[in-house]
Amino acid sequence: MSYQGKFRVWRGDDEGGELQDFTIEVNEGEVVLDIIHRLQATQAPDLAVRWNCKAGKCGSCSAEINGKPKLLCMTRMSTFTEDEVISVTPLRTFPVMRDLVTDVSYNYQKAREVPAFAPPADLKPGEYRMQQIDVERSQEFRKCIECFLCQDTCHVIRDHEENKESFSGPRFLMRIAELDMHPLDAADRQHEAQDKHGLGFCNITKCCTEVCPEHIKITDNALIPMKERVADRKYDPVVWLGNKIRRRA
Template sequence: MTEVTFRLWRGDKSGGEFKDYQTDVTEGMVVLDAIHQVQAESAGDLAVRWNCKAGKCGSCSAEINGNPRLMCMTRCSDIPLDEPVTVQPMKAFPVIRDLVSDVSWNYEVKQRIKPFKPRKPDNADGTWTVHQEDIDRVQEFRKCIECFLCQDVCHVLREHSKHDEFIGPRYFVYTAALEMHPLDTEDRLPEVKEAYGVGYCNITKCCTVVCPEHITITDNAIIPIKERVVDRFYDPLKRLFRKLFAKS
């Protein structure tokens, strides 16, 4: 058992500051346990968002010593405890209070993406025939727990605040899952190029690094989406074809 200082950001959108809290860290504890302990011992009104405490719901995203992490999956033994542990809300979104961010923008973005539209069923009983090898990639994308850490770390949102022009890594993964879904018939590539702003991503892979579900966001989702856009809109032969046969 060690007494550790947690330097927690307290405040709301009008401003705030870091405050120090001491609490005992015991074997196996994760950062979220320490936050709860502080809450029960000395800061009853400390705001923190969490649900499952098992890395499955993606609610407790925050920045621990500056790194975007899930508080419930960060073991205290994996961070230096001889100096204060700082915990603050995600920087890419407005703060609500203390460690809680306003992530409503993400829900608005998802609403704008055209939903799943399946082809007609393959079989008389209304079912489809789909093979495992055709869905392995999509299943990787569907592991996403919507913790929005990839959005938080992405410099297009974090540093440049392009929230109006760029949907962020989470929603390229979402779009890729729909576009690569073997049953889907919708076309989202025009939006990917324009409204979703895929061109802003310059493949620094920060999103892949922070993903707690280990989804290879950049290589498996964003790059293939970029390639589809290039194929469709920038292939010189296809452009010529479109020009010649465009509907007048």
């Protein structure tokens, strides 16, 4: 079963562009990435799109479909009606390079700013020991494929370009939270999250969780617990007193 689908695809570069209309064959069982590939093969050979695995595991084909951040390879055409006009546009939060390809180097810069796992100095290789419950706490976050859809939909950086310098976004705050949960990590992740990565900017709207293709509960299981730990450390009088005593000792 096939039909002629109507698409509006953004064409252009960093100097500007526009949505172009296409009518293209759609077959049963296809995903949006299949349609983009057919467009390249039949009508727009110079259409730029980033993709790799077509299995929802590399995170390369991130775009916005009808205004919502999604993976092209995981969005089935069966979720749309045959007479629906489907728009495909680049990620809005990042600078356009060409057509559907955006410059996501901001994310790699923020990744480099997160210090690596830091075990205690006197702990030798082979002496690491963790309880299974500690492994399970952070295992969920390791499913991240770095598609950066959460970064794209986060309004703190999506709507405020000036925040990019001081806010790392949900993906990397989640990474910091993961390290903070590790019982052998000796770095001061809470201070780092608040003062260097802008944890306080996050107002937990859960938009990052809603678009995650791996269904990671970014807000509930990473950002909110991290915010609570930071607040306890900074404002709880008992914790504050304990820290004072330890510093004096």
